[in-house]
Each structure stands twice: as C-alpha cells, then as structure tokens.
Amino acid sequence: MITDIVVVLGSALFYSATVFLVAAGLQVVYGVQKVVNLACGSFFVLGAYTGSTFVKVAQDLGLHPILSFLPLIVAGFSLFFVGLIVERGLLNFVYKQNAHFQFLLTFAIALMLDDVIKFIWGHAPRVVSGVYTAYGRIDLFGAAIPGYNLVVILSSCIIAVLIGYMFSRTRFGKIVRAAAENRYMANALGVNMNVVFAKVFTMGTVLGTLGGALVIPSRAAMPDMGWELMMMSFAVITIGGLGTMKGAFFGSLLVGIIRSIAIFTFPKVELLVVYVVVIGVLSFRPQGLFVKMD
Amino acid sequence: MAFKAQLTGKIMFGIVVGVILFLFPKIASQHFSLVMLGFFASAIAVLGFNLLFGYTGLLSIGHSLFFAVGAYTVAFSMRSSIFSMELILLITLLVSGLIAALVGAICVRYTDIHFSILTFAFAMLLYSFIVKFYYVTGGDDGLRVLMPHLLGFNHSAVPKMQFLMETYYYYALIVACLATWAMWRIVTSYFGLSLKAIRDNPVKAEYLGINISRYRWFAFIISGMYTALGGALLVPVIGHVDPTLSHWFQSGQFILMTVLGGFTYFLGPILGSLVFTYLQDTLMSVFQYWRFFFGALLAFVVIVAPGGIMGGIDSLQKKKKGGV
Numbered sequence: 170m171i172t173d174i175v176v177v178l179g180s181a182l183f184y185s186a187t188v189f190l191v192a193a194g195l196q197v198v199y200g201v202q203k204v205v206n207l208a209c210g211s212f213f214v215l216g217a218y219t220g221s222t223f224v225k226v227a228q229d230l231g232l233h234p235i236l237s238f239l240p241l242i243v244a245g246f247s248l249f250f251v252g253l254i255v256e257r258g259l260l261n262f263v264y265k266q267n268a269h270f271q272f273l274l275t276f277a278i279a280l281m282l283d284d285v286i287k288f289i290w291g292h293a294p295r296v297v298s299g300v301y302t303a304y305g306r307i308d309l310f311g312a313a314i315p316g317y318n319l320v321v322i323l324s325s326c327i328i329a330v331l332i333g334y335m336f337s338r339t340r341f342g343k344i345v346r347a348a349a350e351n352r353y354m355a356n357a358l359g360v361n362m363n364v365v366f367a368k369v370f371t372m373g374t375v376l377g378t379l380g381g382a383l384v385i386p387s388r389a390a391m392p393d394m395g396w397e398l399m400m401m402s403f404a405v406i407t408i409g410g411l412g413t414m415k416g417a418f419f420g421s422l423l424v425g426i427i428r429s430i431a432i433f434t435f436p437k438v439e440l441l442v443v444y445v446v447v448i449g450v451l452s453f454r455p456q457g458l459f460v461k462m463d
Numbered sequence: 464m465a466f467k468a469q470l471t472g473k474i475m476f477g478i479v480v481g482v483i484l485f486l487f488p489k490i491a492s493q494h495f496s497l498v499m500l501g502f503f504a505s506a507i508a509v510l511g512f513n514l515l516f517g518y519t520g521l522l523s524i525g526h527s528l529f530f531a532v533g534a535y536t537v538a539f540s541m542r543s544s545i546f547s548m549e550l551i552l553l554i555t556l557l558v559s560g561l562i563a564a565l566v567g568a569i570c571v572r573y574t575d576i577h578f579s580i581l582t583f584a585f586a587m588l589l590y591s592f593i594v595k596f597y598y599v600t601g602g603d604d605g606l607r608v609l610m611p612h613l614l615g616f617n618h619s620a621v622p623k624m625q626f627l628m629e630t631y632y633y634y635a636l637i638v639a640c641l642a643t644w645a646m647w648r649i650v651t652s653y654f655g656l657s658l659k660a661i662r663d664n665p666v667k668a669e670y671l672g673i674n675i676s677r678y679r680w681f682a683f684i685i686s687g688m689y690t691a692l693g694g695a696l697l698v699p700v701i702g703h704v705d706p707t708l709s710h711w712f713q714s715g716q717f718i719l720m721t722v723l724g725g726f727t728y729f730l731g732p733i734l735g736s737l738v739f740t741y742l743q744d745t746l747m748s749v750f751q752y753w754r755f756f757f758g759a760l761l762a763f764v765v766i767v768a769p770g771g772i773m774g775g776i777d778s779l780q781k782k783k784k785g786g787v
Contacts, residue, residue, distance in 0.1 A: 205576050207524075262766045268575060269522045273722065274765045276524065276715060280758030288752055396711065400587055403580045411576070437595050444584050448569055451577060 175312040177429045183318040183387075184401075185425030186325035190380030191398055192405040192417040193332060194373035200349040200412035201369045203268070204260070207275040209377050209402055210395030211282035215251065216381025217390040218286055220244040221295045224385065234303030237386065238320055245379030252374025256367050264366075279395075287392055294389035301386040321383050328379070329418055336414065345369060349412065397440070401428070404443050408450045410457020419459055488632050496632055497700070502740040503639040504697035505720060509732040510646045511689025512717045517726040518650060519682045520662030521571070522579050524714050525586030528566070529687040531593070531709035532559050533694030538606045538704045548611040548634075548699075555695040556688050563687025564680070571679040586709055593706040605705030608698050635696055642692060643733070649685065650729060658682055690717070712754070719761045725771030734772055 191209050198206050223240035232240070255278055263271045304316030336342035347355045348365050356362050380398075388394075405424050409416025424443055431439040450458060488496045508530055515521045536555045545551060570581045593600045600606070613634050649655055660668040661675045669675050698704055707713065716739065724735020746753040768775055 205580075259762055259766070266765075266769065269516075270765050270769055272522065272576070272579065273718060274762055276718070277758045277761035277765065280712070280715060280761065281755050282758075284752040284755035284758070288755075396587055397591075400584055403584065407577060407580060440588055440591055444588060447584070448581075451573060451581075455573065455577070 172311040173433070175310045175314070177433055178426070179309075179312065179314040179318060180432070181425040181429035182322045182422075183425075184428060185421040186322045187380050187384050188398065188401050188405055188424060189325050189329065189417060189421035190376045190383070191402040192409070192421055193329070193414065194376035194380075195402055195406050196409075196412055196414060196417045197332075197345075197376070198370055198373035199406070201345055201352070202260075202264070202366055204271045204275065206370075206373060207272060207399070208255070208279040208282055209373075210399035211279045211286070212248070212251070212374050212377030213381035213398050214286055214390070214392065214395040215282060216245050216248060216378030217385050217394065218290045218295065218381075219248055219378065220382030220385040221297050221390045222290075223382075224297045224300060228299070234299050237297075237300040237303070238317075238324070238383070241382040241385060242324075242379065245382040246375055248378040249371050249375050251378075252371040253367060255374070256370035260370065261363070261366075283392065283395075290390075292392055294391045296389045297385050315387075317386055324383060328376075329414075332414060341368070400440065401443065404447045406457075407447050408458055410460035413457070413459050416457050416459040420457075484636060485633075488629060498740055498744045500632060500635055500700045501697065501744075502737050503635040504693045504700070505717070505736040505740060506693070506733045507639055507642045507696065508690040508693025509717050509720045509736045510643065511686040511693070513721050513726055513732040514646065514650070514658075514689070515682055515686040516718075516721060517728075517731070518655060518662065519658045519679060521679065521683070522575065522718075523570075523582040523686075524579050524711060524718065525582030525584070526686070526690050526717050527709050527711060527713035528582070528586040528589050529559050529563065529690035530694035530713055530717075531586075531589055531704075531706070532562055532687075533691030533696075534698045534704045534708050535593070535600070535606075536691070537611070537695045537698040538608045541608055541611060542606070546612045546617070547615065548613050551611055552638075552692065552695055555691050559688050559691030560684055563684040563691075567680050567683030567687070571676060571683055583711055583714075586711055586714060590706050590709040593709060601705075603706060605703055607703055609702070610699050631699065638692075638696060642689065646689070647729065654678070654681070715761070716757070719757055719764075721771075722761065722764050722769070723771050725773030725775075727770065728773040728777075731771055731773045738772065 191213055194212070195206055195209050198204060220241045223244040224237050227237065227240040228234070259274060259278060260271070263274050301315065301317050304320060306313040306315055307319065308314075334342075336346060344355065344360055344365060347358075348360060348362065348369075352362060355365075401424055405417060405420035407420075408423060409418075409420025423446075427443055427446055428439050431442040435442075484499075487499060491499075508526075511529070512523065512526050515523055515526075533555050536558050537551055540551045540554055545554070566582075566585050570578050570585070573581065594602050596602075610631075613630060657668065657673045657678050660671070660673060661678060665675050694708060720735040720739045721732040722735070723738060724733065725731030743753065743757075746756060750756065764771060770777065
C-alpha cells in the first residue's frame with residue numbers, strides 16, 4: 170500500500186516538476202502581456218531536442234553521465250534568444266490588436282517552430298542513452314524511485330523558489346508585478362515596457378525549454394511530444410488560475426497527482442480525467458483555485 | 464443608379480463564377496478538379512467555423528473535432544452497411560449536432576481564452592481517443608472508406624478517378640451551394656444579427672433581451688454541424704480516415720483559411736479556403752516544410768493584413784473612391 174503510494178507520488182512529482190516549468194512560463198507571459206502563448210509546447214520540444222544534442226556532444230567529449238544534467242540546463246538557457254527573436258520580431262507588432270489575434274500569432278509561431286524542429290532534427294525520435302540509469306534508483310518504503318526523477322524535482326523546486334524570490338524581493342520582480350497589474354501606469358512611471366515585455370517573454374521561453382531539456386533522459390524526443398504537455402499546462406493554468414505563480418505551482422502538483430493516479434488505474438483516460446477536473450474547477454470557481462476573489 | 468449598377472455587377476460576377484464552377488471538370492485537368500473537391504469540403508467546414516469566429520466572436524482552435532466526427536461517422540456508417548450518402552450525411556448532421564450540443568454546453572459558458580483552451584482540449588482528447596482505441600477506430604493507421612452510393616446509385620463499377628471527376632464533383636458542388644445558401648440565410652436572419660450584437664457588445668445585447676448563452680450555444684451547434692458536413696464530404700475523396708483529422712493542426716488550417724480570406728466577410732472564408740487549398744496543393748509537392756510556410760503566412764496576415772484578402776480588396780476599393 171505504502172509502496173504504491175510512493176510509486177504514484179514519485180512519478181506524479183516528476184511530471185508535476187516538468188509541467189510546472191512550462192506552466193510557469195505561460196503564467197509569467199500571461200500575467201504581464203495578457204497573451205496565452207500557444208507556442209509553449211513547441212518551446213518545450215525545442216528544449217528537448219536541443220538538450221539531446223548538447224548531451225550527445227558532452228558525452229562524446231567524455232563528460233561523466235552523472236553530470237549530464239549540466240548540458241541540459243545549459244541547453245535550456247541557451248535557447249533564450251529564440252524567445253527574444255519571437256517577442257521582438259513578431260509578437261511586438263500585435264500588442265495593440267485584438268486578443269484573438271495575439272493568440273493566433275502564437276499559434277502561427279508554434280506551426281513554424283514545429284517545422285524548424287523537423288528541419289533541424291528530422292522526424293525520428295531521439296534517445297539519449299545512459300543518463301537515466303547513471304543516477305540509479307533510490308529505495309523508499311519499498312518503492313524504487315529513479316534518482317534522476319529526484320534531480321528534476323529538486324531542480325524545479327529550486328527554480329520555483331528562485332522565481333518566488335525574484336518576484337518578491339528583486340527590483341525587476343517588482344517592476345514585473347507592477348506591469349502585470351497596470352501596464353499603462355507602469356509605463357507612465359517610467360518603466361520601459363518594451364524591455365520588460367522582452368525580458369518576461371524570454372523568461373517564459375527559457376522555462377519552457379528547460380522543462381523540455383530536463384525531461385530528455387527519461388524519454389525520447391519526438392516531434393509530437395509537445396501537444397500533450399500543452400494540454401496539461403493549460404489545465405494547470407486553468408485550475409490554478411491565470412497569471413498566478415502559486416496557481417502554477419499547486420496546479421502542477423494537482424495535475425501531476427491526478428494524472429499519476431489515472432495512469433495507475435485506467436491508463437487510457439488520463440487526459441480525460443485531468444480535463445474533467447478542469448471542467449469541474451471552471452464550473453465552481455472559474456477564476457481558478459488560487460486566485461483571490463475580489 | 465450606382466447601387467443598381469453595383470448589384471448587377473455582383474450578379475454578373477456570380478453568374479460567371481457559377482458557370483466556371485459548373486464547367487470546371489470539362490475544361491480543367493483531372494488533378495485540379497480533385498483539388499476543387501478538397502476546396503468544396505473545406506469551404507463548408509470553414510463557413511461553419513466563421514459563424515462562430517467572425518459572427519459570434521468565439522475563437523475555437525479545436526474545430527477539427529467536428530471535422531473528424533463527420534469523417535469518422537462516414538467511415539463507421541459504411542462499416543455498418545449504410546451506403547446511401549444522403550442517409551450518411553443526415554446521420555452526420557445528427558451526430559455532430561448532438562456532440563456539438565454537449566461540447567458547446569460546456570464551452571460557451573466561458574470567455575475567450577477559456578473557451579479556446581477548452582475547444583483545443585476537446586479536439587485533442589478526441590485525437591488521443593482515436594489513437595488509443597485502436598480496435599474500434601484503426602488507431603494511427605485509420606480506416607479505409609469506400610465510395611458511398613449517391614442518390615441510390617452504386618458507382619463502384621466506375622473507375623474512381625472518372626467518378627470523382629464527374630458525378631461526385633457535381634454532387635459536392637450542389638451540397639456546397641446549398642450549404643452556402645443556408646448559411647447566408649442564417650447569417651442574415653434575426654439570429655445572425657443577434658450573434659453580431661453578442662460579438663460586439665455582450666452586455667448591451669443581454670440588456671436588449673438577447674439570451675447570449677443560448678444563442679452562443681446555437682451558433683456552436685450549427686457551426687459544428689457545418690464543419691462535420693465538410694469532413695463527411697471530404698472522406699469519399701481521400702478514401703481514408705485517420706486521427707490527424709482531429710489534430711489541432713487541422714484546426715489551424717481552418718483558422719488560416721478564414722483569416723486569409725477575411726473573417727469579417729461572408730465570402731471571406733470561402734475565398735480563403737480556395738486560395739489555401741491551391742497553395743497547399745502546389746507547395747506540398749514542392750516544399751517539404753510547407754507547414755512553416757503556412758505558419759509564416761498566418762503570422763503575416765495577422766500582423767500586416769488582419770482583414771485578409773477581402774479586407775485588402777475593400778481598402779483598395781475605398782482608396783479608389785477617394786476614401787481613407
């Protein structure tokens with residue numbers, strides 16, 4: 170019994186950690202720019218493929234498998250320029266337009282990114298071997314939890330703490346919160362919104378690519394891996410509430426656990442179960458579970 | 464005087480287009496007639512989509528759900544020995560109407576972003592169901608579908624290409640014309656006007672006594688039925704159904720067609736689907752990464768010309784007349 174719970178929790182938290190990163194990216198961009206980034210899944214896939222390439226290169230150079238998460242993190246961060254290009258080069262032009270059109274633009278970006286990924290890496294899945302097993306398994310109450318899962322969960326927690334710290338203590342964090350609440354006022358007070366938008370979107374992008382990169386040792390990188398994560402991230406931000414980091418954090422926990430339970434009982438309906446919960450939340454508390462009602 | 468001339472001009476244009484459409488199989492190559500069939504199907508689908516987007520202001524990024532529902536209904540009907548195309552189309556309308564009623568009841572209660580996310584979710588849920596329940600749906604491989612009987616005639620003796628060129632072409636053309644006419648009637652009715660009011664100012668519309676949830680729901684149902692009809696019409700042409708019909712990429716194609724043609728015009732989506740279908744046909748054979756091109760095209764239209772092709776024509780006309 171305990172073993173089962175630990176196993177479910179172990180895989181749940183691993184998934185939650187991944188979804189949290191992508192959902193956090195969505196939340197941060199939505200909070201400030203009021204745009205839901207439909208390309209979040211594509212950033213995730215991009216991060217995954219880039220991560221696989223970086224790890225292969227590092228392995229060829231003789232890096233010890235235990236340290237493999239380093240090239241993954243580097244891969245995630247190095248893709249910041251993609252976010253910058255997308256934000257300055259495309260998104261910048263539609264802020265004055267209808268929200269539908271901003272959304273559609275992110276959709277177009279997702280389409281383009283998907284083919285760019287196929288162009289660079291092809292259609293075949295890419296596997297990074299040897300890394301997952303290098304971390305071994307840890308015995309907890311009779312359940313064997315892969316060591317790598319714990320690494321990812323830890324990394325996600327650290328990132329969550331860092332984000333929390335950034336928003337509450339740093340000057341930039343305060344500016345971002347101000348911009349999220351009232352961008353025109355912030356602008357009037359002298360904040361350069363172009364810079365803020367660029368930085369925030371880049372941050373959102375990097376969170377997505379990091380999520381993708383970190384997931385690589387445990388699964389193959391495939392062109393189609395993005396949409397399922399997108400669905401889960403949307404579920405997270407809907408359950409947690411649009412624009413809140415707390416919502417992203419607890420929403421990811423909830424979604425991860427629901428999904429894990431579903432997989433252990435009725436695997437074929439895992440997506441459906443999560444969305445039943447989404448619809449439930451929307452019916453009773455449409456603004457999300459972690460948003461204060463005014 | 465000027466108004467009458469304008470109207471006559473439009474009627475003349477309509478007649479010319481009608482004649483071209485009718486003579487098309489005789490004058491154009493086999494390949495292009497086939498492409499036209501794809502156009503008819505997607506035109507109907509996109510008319511439905513724009514009822515929701517252009518007229519009611521609800522952006523559904525999961526309309527591929529209904530496209531797949533229509534297509535798979537045809538496949539399942541044929542497997543259940545229902546061969547009459549008319550009956551199949553009727554079943555498609557009923558099934559898709561029912562599904563749209565259920566899905567719509569959930570989706571239309573929410574505002575823009577939640578609405579879009581939910582439609583996306585439903586489409587991908589169907590996609591994953593089709594893939595997972597392999598034994599029923601053929602999974603990733605899909606199902607083969609033979610040609611149904613049109614108006615009671617079994618055409619299986621006729622070689623497929625020739626059949627498609629002649630009989631099915633006119634059949635699809637007539638269905639498309641009827642569907643377009645019906646949509647025009649819907650859109651110019653009191654119901655259509657109410658939808659536009661809901662789109663422009665929901666609060667005021669409600670104040671004026673329009674039940675916005677109910678009307679949005681109705682629009683959703685009609686929209687779903689149209690897109691399903693499009694899917695059903697397309698299936699005999701390809702002879703095959705597979706899960707990608709429900710993928711969000713298919714939804715994206717509908718959106719691109721609508722926005723490309725001009726979503727604020729009745730004929731916009733139809734024009735957009737014509738251009739898109741031909742573009743896709745040309746590009747697919749030349750360029751492997753045509754999805755990128757379509758993404759770029761969508762981005763271009765959204766940034767530079769949100770009014771689409773018809774919007775562009777309109778502003779050109781205004782400039783000619785000396786307006787702003």
